[in-house]
Amino acid sequence: MEDMKYSYLVILSVIKLLVGVSFTALAQVPNSLDSVRVYLKNHTVQDTNYVRALNVLGRELHSVANPDYAKADSILQVSEQIATRLQYGMGLAKAYTNRGSIYYLTDRQPLAVEYFQKALTTAEQYKLSPRFICGAISNVAAALSKLQQYEKVITMQLRSLRLQEQYNVQPRIATTYGGIGSALRELNKFNEALTYYRQALALMHAGKNISGAAIIENNIGICYDGLKQYDKSLASYKLALKHAKEVEFELLQADILVNIGLALKLSNHPKEGIPFVTQSLAIGRKQENKATMATAYFNLGQIYEELKDYKPAEANLKKALDLAKERGNKEQIANYTQGLADFYGGAKDFQQAYAFQLEKNNRKDSLISVQTSAEVQRLIAHYESEKKEAQIKLLHQQAQLHNEELIRQRFQRNALLIGGTMLLLLGGAVSAWLLNRSRLRRLEEAQRLRRQIAHDLHDEVGSTLSSISLLSGMVNSLIAQKRPEAVERAIQKINTDARQILEAMDEIIWTINPGNDSLQRIALRLQEYAQPLMESKDISFSFQTDPELADIPISMEVRRSLYLIGKEAINNLVKYSEATQATVRFARRDNQLEVLIEDNGRGFDVTQSRERTGQTSMKQRAEAMGGSLDVQSAPERGTRLVLTTAIAG
Numbered sequence: 268m269e270d271m272k273y274s275y276l277v278i279l280s281v282i283k284l285l286v287g288v289s290f291t292a293l294a295q296v297p298n299s300l301d302s303v304r305v306y307l308k309n310h311t312v313q314d315t316n317y318v319r320a321l322n323v324l325g326r327e328l329h330s331v332a333n334p335d336y337a338k339a340d341s342i343l344q345v346s347e348q349i350a351t352r353l354q355y356g357m358g359l360a361k362a363y364t365n366r367g368s369i370y371y372l373t374d375r376q377p378l379a380v381e382y383f384q385k386a387l388t389t390a391e392q393y394k395l396s397p398r399f400i401c402g403a404i405s406n407v408a409a410a411l412s413k414l415q416q417y418e419k420v421i422t423m424q425l426r427s428l429r430l431q432e433q434y435n436v437q438p439r440i441a442t443t444y445g446g447i448g449s450a451l452r453e454l455n456k457f458n459e460a461l462t463y464y465r466q467a468l469a470l471m472h473a474g475k476n477i478s479g480a481a482i483i484e485n486n487i488g489i490c491y492d493g494l495k496q497y498d499k500s501l502a503s504y505k506l507a508l509k510h511a512k513e514v515e516f517e518l519l520q521a522d523i524l525v526n527i528g529l530a531l532k533l534s535n536h537p538k539e540g541i542p543f544v545t546q547s548l549a550i551g552r553k554q555e556n557k558a559t560m561a562t563a564y565f566n567l568g569q570i571y572e573e574l575k576d577y578k579p580a581e582a583n584l585k586k587a588l589d590l591a592k593e594r595g596n597k598e599q600i601a602n603y604t605q606g607l608a609d610f611y612g613g614a615k616d617f618q619q620a621y622a623f624q625l626e627k628n629n630r631k632d633s634l635i636s637v638q639t640s641a642e643v644q645r646l647i648a649h650y651e652s653e654k655k656e657a658q659i660k661l662l663h664q665q666a667q668l669h670n671e672e673l674i675r676q677r678f679q680r681n682a683l684l685i686g687g688t689m690l691l692l693l694g695g696a697v698s699a700w701l702l703n704r705s706r707l708r709r710l711e712e713a714q715r716l717r718r719q720i721a722h723d724l725h726d727e728v729g730s731t732l733s734s735i736s737l738l739s740g741m742v743n744s745l746i747a748q749k750r751p752e753a754v755e756r757a758i759q760k761i762n763t764d765a766r767q768i769l770e771a772m773d774e775i776i777w778t779i780n781p782g783n784d785s786l787q788r789i790a791l792r793l794q795e796y797a798q799p800l801m802e803s804k805d806i807s808f809s810f811q812t813d814p815e816l817a818d819i820p821i822s823m824e825v826r827r828s829l830y831l832i833g834k835e836a837i838n839n840l841v842k843y844s845e846a847t848q849a850t851v852r853f854a855r856r857d858n859q860l861e862v863l864i865e866d867n868g869r870g871f872d873v874t875q876s877r878e879r880t881g882q883t884s885m886k887q888r889a890e891a892m893g894g895s896l897d898v899q900s901a902p903e904r905g906t907r908l909v910l911t912t913a914i915a916g
Contacts, residue, residue: 300324300327300328300331303320303323303324303327304324306320307320307321307324313349313353314353315353315355315358317349318346318349318350318353318355318358318362319358321342321343321345321346321349321362322343322346322358322361322362322365324339324342325339325340325342325343325346325362325365325366326339326365326368328342329365329368329369329372330368334372336369336372336373339365339369340366340369343362343365343366343369344366346358346361346362347359347362347363347366350362356389356390356392356393356394356395357393357395357399359389359393360386360389360390360393360395360399360403361386363382363383363385363386363389364382364383364386364403364406366382367379367380367381367382367383367385367386367406367410368406370382371383371409371410371413374413376410376413376414377414379410379413380407380410380411380414383403383406383407383409383410384407386403386406387400387403387404387406387407390403397430397431397433397434397436398431398434398436398440400430401427401430401431401436401440401443402427402440404423404424404426404427404430405423405424405427405440405442405443405446407423408420408423408424408427408446408450409446411423412446412449412450412453415453417450417451417453417454418450418791420446420447420449420450421447421450421451424443424446424447424450425447427440427443428443428444428447431443438470438473438474439466439470440470441467441468441470441471441474441476441479441483442467442479443467444463444464444466444467444470445463445464445467445482445483445486447460447463448460448461448462448463448464448467448483448486448490449486451463452486452489452490452493454795454798455493455798455799455802456798457490457491457493457494458490458494460486460490461487461490464483464486464487464490465487467479467483468480468483468484468487471483477510477513477514478510478511478514478516478519480507480510481507481508481509481510481511481513481514481516481519481523482507482519483507484503484504484506484507484510485503485504485507485519485522485523485526487503488500488501488503488504488507488523488526488530489526491503492526492529492530492533495533497530497531497533497534498534500526500530501527501530501531501534504523504526504527504530505527507519507523508520508523508524508527511523517550517553517554518550518554518556518559520547520550521546521547521550521551521554521556521559521563522547522559522562524543524544524546524547524550525543525544525547525562525563525566527540527543528540528541528543528544528547528566528567528570529566531543532566532569532570532573537570537573537574538570538574540570541567541570544563544566544567544570545563545567547559547562547563548560548563548564548567551563557590557593557594558594558596558599560590561586561587561590561591561594561596561599561603562587564583564584564586564587564590565583565584565587565602565603565606567579567583568580568581568582568583568584568586568587568606568610569584569606571583572584572610572613577610577614580610581610581614584603584606584607584610585607587599587603587606588600588603588604588607591603601627604623604626604627605623605624605627607619607623608620608623608624608626608627611623612624612755612758615751615755617746617751617755617758618746620758621758621761624758624761624762624765628761628765785818785819785820785821786816786819786821786853786860786914787812787816787818788826789821789826789829789830789833789853790810790812790816790853792830793810793830793833793834793837793851794810794851796834796837797810797837797851798810800837800838800841801841801849803841804841805847806840806841806846806847806848806849806866807847807848807849808848808849808850808851809848809849809850809851809852810850810851810852811850811851811852811853811854812852812853813853813854813855815855816853816854816855816860816914819914821914824892825892825912828888828889828891828892829862829892829910829912831888832862832885832888832889832896832910833851833862833864833910835881835884835885836864836885836908837851837864839881840864840866840868840906843868843869843871844866844868844869844870844905844906845868845869846866846867846868846869846905847867847868848866848867849864849865849866849867850863850864850865850866851863851864851865852865855914856911858913858914859911859912859913859914860894860910860911860912860913860914861909861910861911862909862910862911863907863908863909864907864908864910865905865906865907865908866905866906867905868905868906869902869903869905870900870901870902870903870904870905870906871900871901871902871906872900872901872902873898873899873900873901882896882898889910889912892912893912893913894910894911894912894913895910895911895912896908896909896910896911897909897910897911
């Protein structure tokens with residue numbers, strides 16, 4: 268298990284590469300740290316030039332080698348206040364951008380997204396240049412990338428590209444292409460990522476941006492690692508290292524050196540990788556950068572583990588975990604804890620392996636439990652709020668009807684008014700009945716949601732947790748009996764069961780999240796599920812979605828059924844078809860949704876019972892959602908599955 272590699276492309280895009288952060292000040296405003304301090308001391312009028320100078324000072328304070336983030340943020344807050352008072356759009360947008368950059372670099376990503384979005388909104392409100400707006404969009408995407416919202420990243424960056432094309436922004440913004448490449452890389456779409464990285468690299472070279480070229484070359488190397496083309500990745504890393512040394516960008520050098528060590532390890536030359544990772548560690552110590560040091564220690568540990576030199580492997584892995592805990596980096600803590608569990612398992616120290624695996628699982632289970640509990644409570648609170656609002660509305664209407672009835676009793680001698688009153692009373696009774704029926708329907712929906720969650724937790728999690736509990740109880744006994752093979756099998760089973768629980772919990776949370784109530788979200792999730800499975804079997808895979816389906820909402824029950832049918836069909840395809848090509852397509856036919864899953868595999872006789880493929884349960888799910896499932900296949904003729912169901916007009 269390798270530690271995640273850094274991507275300085277996004278960091279620099281926030282600090283200085285994106286035009287949205289670029290400050291080309293007027294001649295009277297200096298653009299360096301010392302000179303701008305002198306300027307501000309002598310320039311006492313709080314005008315637009317004063318705002319520009321504050322923004323330059325804030326930028327320089329947080330982008331130098333030893334940044335002072337707190338002071339920079341304080342200065343930029345003053346700039347923001349003055350720019351707001353002056354209604355100076357450019358100054359305000361740049362103040363927001365720089366504050367977003369500070370939050371980005373200090374790992375406060377929600378705040379980074381908020382301030383980059385403020386910068387974008389301000390740029391659009393004051394009709395700033397298209398180039399600035401495009402840069403601001405890319406900044407929002409950069410922060411979303413840190414939150415691992417890669418589909419949103421791609422959407423935002425493509426929006427920036429469309430604007431660049433619409434307004435013929437020249438030259439194109441290189442980091443927009445790089446941001447798309449990085450998001451695709453995180454989604455393991457390495458070949459697609461390379462296309463965008465190469466476009467970014469050409470723009471970096473055209474603009475003579477050496478540090479930017481180093482960043483892109485580093486990311487290209489990571490893609491080639493993902494494709495297991497290590498000769499190409501090493502060539503890219505060496506070019507990246509050359510460029511990083513030219514501009515004396517030491518932290519990037521440290522990142523690249525670790526990547527070279529990893530590439531050598533993955534290409535079965537682990538010993539050759541040690542000097543490179545050691546150099547990275549030296550840079551981390553020099554810069555007093557604990558994140559860089561932790562990454563280097565962990566990867567050194569993994570290389571020594573590969574060489575079966577267990578003593579230095581253990582020491583380095585533990586140092587990495589200690590540094591991650593010092594920083595409170597949850598992702599690194601989880602990765603390094605799992606790394607130590609795997610290390611002790613390989614070294615046959617099953618007691619230690621069990622202890623670290625249990626720590627990793629407890630951390631993950633705790634996080635999942637909090638997320639699930641919060642989501643369920645949010646849904647219940649939302650329902651209770653709706654229920655109270657309906658009750659208040661009903662009481663208000665009933666009181667209003669009662670008052671009307673009292674008024675109309677004064678005019679009972681008039682037959683026409685009495686008839687009108689009766690009609691109004693009848694209307695009130697119908698309204699009350701309809702409101703009561705609506706309230707009952709919402710109550711039934713909430714109860715059904717609760718039952719569904721309880722049923723899923725029982726079916727998906729309960730039995731597996733019981734299995735883990737039993738296996739955990741056996742481990743100490745097996746260790747006492749000195750049966751290492753049995754202990755290893757038990758721990759492997761615990762590890763497998765724990766991963767299954769995490770996957771099941773993830774699916775339950777995804778299912779009940781109202782933010783996923785669209786066909787586009789189902790299609791994206793199925794694509795994410797299918798892509799790695801297809802790649803593992805070398806199946807050429809095509810996934811197509813009709814753009815007209817993007818904003819069509821669907822209910823939780825239909826969404827769940829669609830996902831489960833698609834998942835089952837994809838599993839069958841990967842397990843049994845022996846196909847070389849496969850297609851999944853979401854299309855709209857009038858007011859019908861058509862989902863096609865097709866392969867060129869060995870097929871089967873549809874007249875024969877196929878219980879193992881779950882066709883019966885898939886058809887039952889399709890019928891339950893008011894649709895139909897048609898399975899067409901024949902031996903050696905491939906398989907074609909078509910799911911059809913109604914959608915809203």
